[in-house]
């Protein structure tokens with residue numbers, strides 16, 4: 001048996017010029033109001049949309065979709081006929097489809113050579129897997145989940161509350177409730193690191209190690225920023241663990257459907273947007289209105305004339321992007337333990353280092369894993385070539401999972 005991956009793919013969200021991070025987060029001085037402010041129309045011809053503008057479903061595809069629909073309805077209600085949409089991710093495609101349904105002319109300008117944005121598929125052995133968004137989260141309230149069901153896509157549940165923790169220790173009862181209570185009681189402007197540090201100074205009935213491991217698994221894995229930056233009150237946003245299901249064949253099956261019939265100009269990075277009395281000029285081309293859906297991390301690289309209002313700039317300064325990277329590994333034989341949740345957790349050498357693994361073998365029957373990595377160790381793990389990164393990631397998995405199999 002070989003335990004070298006026979007195929008792999010590696011993400012680079014941290015350095016990707018068209019995302020500059022994985023998803024948006026609320027910094028220590030911020031609140032969900034900043035997301036609302038960012039998505040508030042600028043006059044009657046410019047509106048920002050995308051996941052970062054959703055106050056309760058940020059960082060998720062269905063939140064992005066809802067914001068795209070909302071922005072499109074705003075533009076159509078105002079009577080605009082010809083509208084530019086910047087970005088062909090979930091929000092941009094949702095906006096374009098809504099405007100087309102309302103009989104408007106829409107041009108989508110997309111920097112990459114593909115639609116989908118942070119839903120990014122790769123094909124391995126003829127099957128699609130996801131290097132970006134993987135799950136349909138908050139399944140019961142998820143508009144894209146309804147679309148996936150209508151399209152007859154095969155959806156596989158993951159139980160995030162019951163991962164197999166490869167190095168043993170279960171989460172002690174009551175730890176989550178105490179963490180949430182401490183975060184909710186934090187003073188305005190406090191960061192999560194301060195709350196954790198106070199707790200570690202007097203850990204009560206929990207051990208310091210258990211507290212650090214839980215915070216890494218639930219917050220660092222879900223955010224990918226230093227906890228000294230993340231808002232204590234608002235940084236631990238909802239999403240994961242509400243009936244999540246992944247799509248066999250990947251998100252591209254949804255994207256292909258959403259992009260059908262939409263006029264998308266690929267390879268067209270927008271640099272400047274000018275709002276005039278008569279319309280908007282997007283890189284020299286006139287439109288009646290524009291909906292901008294580029295990721296939060298990319299927004300500062302666009303030139304707005306006149307500049308964005310102070311409330312938008314203040315919101316931008318209090319929000320930020322985290323970094324969670326993914327690796328897909330395919331093996332010729334399965335060597336890791338079966339776990340009904342289909343999900344595995346492994347803590348790294350540092351207290352904040354964490355990786356989690358989805359067993360995606362069910363996609364086509366060939367042993368395949370999708371690993372998510374966050375924490376300080378990314379700086380070292382994600383250097384060099386893709387084969388080197390994949391080999392390092394595989395090493396973490398192989399060591400931990402073979403040890404777990406041997407000891408069970």
Ligand SMILES: Cc1cc2nc3c(=O)[nH]c(=O)nc-3n(C[C@H](O)[C@H](O)[C@H](O)COP(=O)(O)OP(=O)(O)OC[C@H]3O[C@@H](n4cnc5c(N)ncnc54)[C@H](O)[C@@H]3O)c2cc1C
Nearest residue numbers: 050051059060061087089090091111117118133134135270
């Ligand atoms: C690793 C990872 C895992 C994730 N997992 C999940 C998950 O399991 N479930 C979930 O719901 N969400 C997940 N997400 C988040 C989800 O992918 C995003 O919230 C969602 O896709 C954002 O959609 P959007 O339309 O707002 O932005 P994007 O999808 O980023 O779309 C913006 C588009 O704008 C384009 N663009 C950027 N700059 C320019 C420019 N100057 N000119 C023209 N075009 C430009 C980009 O190329 C992109 O296509 C994950 C994200 C990552 C990175």
